[in-house]
Amino acid sequence: MVSTSSTSPVFRPRRSVLYMPSSNERALEKAKTIPCDGLILDLEDAVAPDAKPAARAAACAAVASGEYGNRELTIRINGADTEWHDEDMAAACAAGPDAIVVPKVNSAAAVRTLVAAMEDHGAPEHTKLWAMVETPYAMLHAEEIAAASDRLTVLVMGTNDLAKELYAEHVPGRQPLLTGLSLALLAARATGKVIIDGVYNDVKNEEGFLAECQQGREMGFDGKTLIHPGQVEGANTAFAPSEKAVEDARGLIEAFESSTGGVVTYNGRMVENLHVESAKRTLSIAEAIEALGA
Ligand SMILES: CC(C)(COP(=O)(O)OP(=O)(O)OC[C@H]1O[C@@H](n2cnc3c(N)ncnc32)[C@H](O)[C@@H]1OP(=O)(O)O)[C@@H](O)C(=O)NCCC(=O)NCCSC(=O)C[C@H](O)C(=O)O
Ligand SMILES: [Mg+2]
Numbered sequence: 336m337v338s339t340s341s342t343s344p345v346f347r348p349r350r351s352v353l354y355m356p357s358s359n360e361r362a363l364e365k366a367k368t369i370p371c372d373g374l375i376l377d378l379e380d381a382v383a384p385d386a387k388p389a390a391r392a393a394a395c396a397a398v399a400s401g402e403y404g405n406r407e408l409t410i411r412i413n414g415a416d417t418e419w420h421d422e423d424m425a426a427a428c429a430a431g432p433d434a435i436v437v438p439k440v441n442s443a444a445a446v447r448t449l450v451a452a453m454e455d456h457g458a459p460e461h462t463k464l465w466a467m468v469e470t471p472y473a474m475l476h477a478e479e480i481a482a483a484s485d486r487l488t489v490l491v492m493g494t495n496d497l498a499k500e501l502y503a504e505h506v507p508g509r510q511p512l513l514t515g516l517s518l519a520l521l522a523a524r525a526t527g528k529v530i531i532d533g534v535y536n537d538v539k540n541e542e543g544f545l546a547e548c549q550q551g552r553e554m555g556f557d558g559k560t561l562i563h564p565g566q567v568e569g570a571n572t573a574f575a576p577s578e579k580a581v582e583d584a585r586g587l588i589e590a591f592e593s594s595t596g597g598v599v600t601y602n603g604r605m606v607e608n609l610h611v612e613s614a615k616r617t618l619s620i621a622e623a624i625e626a627l628g629a
Contacts, residue, residue, distance in 0.1 A: 346623040347407065348372045349489070349558040350574035351567045352531055354411070356381035357390035363397055366406075371567045372558065372627065373407035378423055379414065379438050387419050395430035405627060409465060411436035415445065424449075428456035433463065436491060440466035441473045446483035453486065469493025469533075470500050474515040477522030490523050491560060492516065494533025505536065507543060509550065520555055532556040538563040548573035575624050576617045584614035584621075 352373035355362040358381075366374055376394040378387060394410045397403070410432050412423035416439075427435045435458070437449055449464055464487045468477055474497070481490055494512055498504070503511035516532075523530035532551035535544045544566055551559055552573050559570045576584070583602070590601040591611045599606050 346619050348575075348620070348624050348627055349407070349529060349531055350624075351561055351570035352407075352409075352491075352558055353561045353564070353567060354381065354534065357394035357397070357410075358382045358386040360393070363393060365564065367402050367404070369564050369567055370571065371406060371561065371564075372571075373409065373433075374403065375409050375411050375436055375560065376432075377411045378419070379411050387413070391419075391423055391426050395426050398430040398432045407433045409434040409436050411438065411467075414438045415448070424452050425456050428453055428458035428462065431459040431462050433461065434465045434489065435462060436465040436467060438467045438493065439469055439473070439496065440480055441470055442476055443479040443483035446480055446487055450484045450486045463488040465489040465491050467491045467493045468519050469496035471497070471515070474518045477519045478525055481522045481526040481528050487528065489529040489531060490519055491531050492519060492533035492556075495536070497533070507546065509547070516554065524555065529557045530555075532559040534560050534562050535566065536562070538565065541565075541569070545569050545573065576621045580617055581621045584617040587611065587614045588618075 349372050351371040352375060353366065353369060353371040354375045354377050355366055357363065357376045357378055363376070376397055378390050378394060382390045398408055398410065410427045410430065412427055412435060413419040414437070424435070435453065440446060440449070446464070446466060453462065453464065464484065466480055466487055466489075468474065468480060468490050469492065473480060477490070481487065494509075494516075497512060497515050501511060501515075509516070520530055522528075535547050537543055548559055548570055556574075558574045561567060561570060587601045587606055588611055590599055591606050591608075597607065
């Protein structure tokens with residue numbers, strides 16, 4: 336039995352992170368039973384201006400309820416340039432979710448201002464900052480945004496806003512967005528941050544959604560943000576190592592560890608230490624997902 340737990344950092348699955356309008360009581364209730372890894376209780380785009388104060392109170396009450404099990408619970412506040420931002424920030428800091436998600440973060444200076452505000456409002460230490468990168472400017476400054484603070488743990492792609500700002504079309508394969516997606520991914524990996532892919536709007540198109548999950552997985556994203564409960568299962572499967580991948584990882588590690596040299600072949604493929612590291616990562620992800628289920 337190959338185990339990675341002694342060598343790997345703690346890994347938290349973020350395969351499926353579901354947005355819901357905090358103004359939607361039914362969705363807030365339903366979310367308690369949806370098998371997603373994380374929830375984003377939205378105060379921004381999904382909530383009409385008149386509904387913002389009530390939505391803010393509902394999101395904070397949801398965090399306080401303790402009724403969402405081991406799902407990572409976050410609140411997306413309104414952007415720094417809006418009239419709601421300061422009150423949202425104060426309320427979210429007092430509620431103490433796992434993270435405060437901030438839209439349209441465009442610079443390292445913006446990250447530092449947000450972190451200072453979290454400290455001023457006494458946000459508990461466990462409350463992290465998730466920065467949404469969703470403008471051309473953010474794509475071009477993604478590395479400095481990601482590196483600006485240890486409190487920033489996750490980058491979240493905002494592909495609707497990015498497409499809007501680029502005057503791009505939403506097309507299968509996302510060709511117009513690939514440069515931005517890749518720049519953000521490079522920034523996340525270079526700075527050791529998690530990165531979650533953007534949403535797929537066509538909620539009834541399962542085939543298109545699964546293809547986009549697979550693309551995101553193959554590119555290296557840790558998971559996908561979602562807008563409908565019907566998308567959770569597909570994302571959970573796409574962003575988890577398959578049984579075959581786990582079996583392959585175990586076999587590869589065993590083959591390498593029972594050899595004497597620095598290179599072996601496993602199932603006809605060359606295996607070096609770097610492949611063993613990838614295989615160990617696969618096993619730690621699988622173990623973390625299993626632990627989440629338990
Ligand atoms: C997209 C929707 C408006 C569709 O809503 P609806 O037509 O009501 O869906 P269904 O009838 O199929 O719903 C079935 C049941 O599921 C519940 N439901 C639906 N969506 C959610 C959800 N997101 N979370 C929890 N529960 C949900 C319904 O209440 C039904 O329950 P029941 O009646 O008990 O059976 C809707 O899905 C929706 O509002 N989705 C979220 C939209 C959102 O949050 N958008 C903002 C984030 S996207 C974004 O902005 C990303 C970024 O900034 C960017 O730039 O890209
Ligand atoms: Mg957006």
